[in-house]
Amino acid sequence: MLRIEDLHVEIGGKEVLHDINLHIGEGETHVLMGPNGSGKTTLIRTIMGFGDYHVTRGAILYRGRDITNLPIHERARYGIGLMFQRPPTIAGLKLGKMLVATSGNRPEEVAEYAAAMNMAEFLDRDINAGFSGGEIKRSEVLQLMIQQPDFVMLDEPESGVDLENISLIGSAIAKLLEKDRHIVSRHKSGLIITHTGYILDYIETDGGHMLCDGEIRCHGNAREMLQLIKAKGYRECIECKKI
Amino acid sequence: MQKNIEELESLSAEDKKRLAITGLEVDSLNRCGSFFQIDQEIVYSSCEYEGIEILTLEGALAKYAWMEQYYWKLVEKDRDEYTRYVADQSHPKGYVVIAKKGSKNILPLQTCLFLAHESIQHVHNIIIAEEGAELHLISGCASSASTEHGAHYGVTEFYVGRNARISTTMIHTWGREIEVYPRSAARVEENGTFLSNYVAMSPVKNVQMYPVAELVGEGAVARFNSVVVALPGSCLDLGSRAILSAKDTSAELISRAITRGGTVIARAHILGEVEDTKGHIECKGLILEDGIIHAIPEIEGWVTGTELSHEAAVGKIAREEIEYLMSRGLDEDEATATIIRGFLDVKIEGLPDMLQKQIDAAIDAAESGF
Numbered sequence A: 001m002l003r004i005e006d007l008h009v010e011i012g013g014k015e016v017l018h019d020i021n022l023h024i025g026e027g028e029t030h031v032l033m034g035p036n037g038s039g040k041t042t043l044i045r046t047i048m049g050f051g052d053y054h055v056t057r058g059a060i061l062y063r064g065r066d067i068t069n070l071p072i073h074e075r076a077r078y079g080i081g082l083m084f085q086r087p088p089t090i091a092g093l094k095l096g097k098m099l100v101a102t103s104g105n106r107p108e109e110v111a112e113y114a115a116a117m118n119m120a121e122f123l124d125r126d127i128n129a130g131f132s133g134g135e136i137k138r139s140e141v142l143q144l145m146i147q148q149p150d151f152v153m154l155d156e157p158e159s160g161v162d163l164e165n166i167s168l169i170g171s172a173i174a175k176l177l178e179k180d181r182h183i184v185s186r187h188k189s190g191l192i193i194t195h196t197g198y199i200l201d202y203i204e205t206d207g208g209h210m211l212c213d214g215e216i217r218c219h220g221n222a223r224e225m226l227q228l229i230k231a232k233g234y235r236e237c238i239e240c241k242k243i
Numbered sequence B: 001m002q003k004n005i006e007e008l009e010s011l012s013a014e015d016k017k018r019l020a021i022t023g024l025e026v027d028s029l030n031r032c033g034s035f036f037q038i039d040q041e042i043v044y045s046s047c048e049y050e051g052i053e054i055l056t057l058e059g060a061l062a063k064y065a066w067m068e069q070y071y072w073k074l075v076e077k078d079r080d081e082y083t084r085y086v087a088d089q090s091h092p093k094g095y096v097v098i099a100k101k102g103s104k105n106i107l108p109l110q111t112c113l114f115l116a117h118e119s120i121q122h123v124h125n126i127i128i129a130e131e132g133a134e135l136h137l138i139s140g141c142a143s144s145a146s147t148e149h150g151a152h153y154g155v156t157e158f159y160v161g162r163n164a165r166i167s168t169t170m171i172h173t174w175g176r177e178i179e180v181y182p183r184s185a186a187r188v189e190e191n192g193t194f195l196s197n198y199v200a201m202s203p204v205k206n207v208q209m210y211p212v213a214e215l216v217g218e219g220a221v222a223r224f225n226s227v228v229v230a231l232p233g234s235c236l237d238l239g240s241r242a243i244l245s246a247k248d249t250s251a252e253l254i255s256r257a258i259t260r261g262g263t264v265i266a267r268a269h270i271l272g273e274v275e276d277t278k279g280h281i282e283c284k285g286l287i288l289e290d291g292i293i294h295a296i297p298e299i300e301g302w303v304t305g306t307e308l309s310h311e312a313a314v315g316k317i318a319r320e321e322i323e324y325l326m327s328r329g330l331d332e333d334e335a336t337a338t339i340i341r342g343f344l345d346v347k348i349e350g351l352p353d354m355l356q357k358q359i360d361a362a363i364d365a366a367e368s369g370f
């Protein structure tokens, strides 16, 4: 589904990601971990194609196609979707209008999904303006439900979310990733950034990757890796040489 | 009074369309009354509703001796060359609307000032809402597609009585070489509300106006909203002013300006003369193509108990916002248009739905131009 080869990324002339290699198969969901500032958000925003992120070497392949230099909307139309860690506020633009604008020929789904995410009263509000932390997450998931991406990237979906809403968001994401389907008939894949791993209570995952100082230091079972971090912190990862 | 709807019917299809954009309905179905003036000729004037009287200015001055108390009382004859020009007319044109005490009309009264030939059109209008009355006006001002040069000088005096409410919504569709100099003022008494909305999305040479609302009665409220786009060759010098001269009065002056190569000067001034008054100014400008947006918000307080604030921002659309929408599948142009439409979306408190929709429609009609 997604293959990243030898990827180097610069922001403002400074290299933030070095030599990233990653493969996520169809139907798989992977977890991206790592300390603050290690480059997790940078990696998924580079996959989405944002302007500030300059790929200086390497390639991003999606379904076998090189998308490294495609504009953002074309990647989105190919099926890549992103839940933002910190989405911008757009003054004047109502969430409902944005959802209708991005819903293609299914505007009738807006109300239904908004109700499912407890966001019905937010449709008339300016996008993200004054939204609380948890409300932003619900609005992001709602936008993805309308978009129905095949490859879903989630940047800290559970941070700042209360227990009740984690369950709401977790189940919605599981559905986006077709976790209710058997692996052989599941086509959606995902990449989840998490510090706490709480979201993994709702979503089975297939592999974990540890990012440190812009390099992927190890791969493994996500839960095990998180347990190790909880017990020992990131020190070992930072010291650990790349595998 | 002249009733000559055929004159309207004889307008070209294109001119009718230009009128429709300004919110005017020739068949007047959703209107409580109409007044049409083409150049200097009043072609139609009627009002079916009880409690609202619409007259030509000359007719009103002849019919009511007390009209003098409202004639040139808020706008000074000597203010500038445009007011002097209007004052010098031996046959003043324009309309007078009187909403009688307690009358309430949600349906707007439409007035249309249409410039069909090359000339100076002058009008003097007087709008009176007596105690407890509610009156909504929609004034479309337009010029014929075939009118190249011309000017419109308009004096309007609004009198909002105790507990009364006047909303005036002006949608302009002038031509590229037309100059427009409205001169209006409002006086708002105890607990009265004055709402003024201005929309201009099409090219015009010059518009210059700076209406003022004097809030003289306790609890009076004024709100001005303007949504404008300046195309190359257009200069829109627009302001609004509120004078808070009684306790518990408040004012909100909001403007949204876009330039695609033209000039917008967005002025605003709130003066808090007495205690317990509140005012807020919001001027936002988007520069889509090199042009000028000059926001000049002024807040002036004279006493400790006045609370005034302003918020002004001029710039381009943030790249981050465009990319956010692109990541949901909109291409760059679609994302930009969606954000611009949101920028122009001003919901006006206290305005009947029908008028809000009219404003939205006028903006939507122009949106394709982005």
Ligand SMILES: Nc1ncnc2c1ncn2[C@@H]1O[C@H](COP(=O)(O)OP(=O)(O)OP(=O)(O)O)[C@@H](O)[C@H]1O
Pocket: A011, A012, A016, A034, A035, A036, A037, A038, A039, A040, A041, A042, A043, A052, A085
């Ligand atoms: N626009 C930018 N300009 C300059 N530096 C940037 C920019 N964006 C990111 N960086 C830097 O790149 C590094 C990686 O940032 P990134 O946001 O990817 O970290 P992260 O792993 O997502 O961290 P966190 O867990 O705190 O979200 C940081 O040092 C950050 O300051």
Ligand SMILES: [Mg+2]
Pocket: A040, A041, A042, A085, A155
């Ligand atoms: Mg991050």
